[in-house]
Amino acid sequence: MTGGAGYIGSHASKALARAGYKPVVLDNFERGHRWAVKWGPLVQADLRIKEDLCRAFERWRPSAVIHFAAYAYVAESTVRPLDYYDNNVGGTAKLLSACAAFDCRNFVFSSSCATYGIPDFLPLTEDHAQRPVNPYGHSKLVVEQMLKHAEAAHGIRHVALRYFNAAGADPEGELGEMHDPETHLVPLILFAAMGRRPSVQIFGSDYPTSDGSCIRGYRR
Numbered sequence: 001m002t003g004g005a006g007y008i009g010s011h012a013s014k015a016l017a018r019a020g021y022k023p024v025v026l027d028n029f030e031r032g033h034r035w036a037v038k039w040g041p042l043v044q045a046d047l048r049i050k051e052d053l054c055r056a057f058e059r060w061r062p063s064a065v066i067h068f069a070a071y072a073y074v075a076e077s078t079v080r081p082l083d084y085y086d087n088n089v090g091g092t093a094k095l096l097s098a099c100a101a102f103d104c105r106n107f108v109f110s111s112s113c114a115t116y117g118i119p120d121f122l123p124l125t126e127d128h129a130q131r132p133v134n135p136y137g138h139s140k141l142v143v144e145q146m147l148k149h150a151e152a153a154h155g156i157r158h159v160a161l162r163y164f165n166a167a168g169a170d171p172e173g174e175l176g177e178m179h180d181p182e183t184h185l186v187p188l189i190l191f192a193a194m195g196r197r198p199s200v201q202i203f204g205s206d207y208p209t210s211d212g213s214c215i216r217g218y219r220r
Helices: 007-018 050-060 074-079 081-101 135-154 185-194
Strands: 025-027 042-044 065-067 106-110 157-161
Touching: 007 025, 042 050, 050 081, 065 081, 074 081, 074 135, 081 106, 081 135, 106 135, 135 157
Parallel strands: 025 042, 065 106, 106 157
Antiparallel strands: none
16 A cells, blocks of 8 residues: 555555455655554555565565555645656556556556546536646546556556545544645644634635635535
8 A cells, every 4th residue: 555654545554454454555754654554564665766666566465556655735736746747657657567567456546536627517427527727636637547558558457536635533543634734624624723723714705606715515
């Protein structure tokens, strides 16, 4: 599990362990947290270093890869686009090459709603046109396209999860969200309610709503 020391990856690791699997976490800790790796072996490695990946695949021989590792800040991607393509696209290309070399043919990709861009209608459906408007979203779309080619050429079956904002803590209190800097809406609202920040900034004032601000929908 790449990026298994991150927010979503650590929750997935716990769920997999509870279901009887052995989640092997691969993370370079650039943005993940060591304390979040509790339910399986840890490999400290970087996706962009081929030798790191080959050693990990040789040691553990995974039956599947769940790929969470990525840079994921939309605003940052607009000022550091080449870093996003290097990490998100280049790192995934090396990961898929390792999958092909070690005959790992099951791949779950953490994609993003950012691949859709500005929607033509709401609510979005899965087959909505994908027109990303920032480098982060485009890097995710490029990987989705890469996965289709990898499946055709190497038989690597895949699924891409295009989720929206994920939020919340582990019901048992063992895991939670921790980003630095924090840019996600729900944590920022909670920080304001706790007095850890003075306010929450709302962007946009010309939406067709009662007060002109944007409306976001969340489901459990």
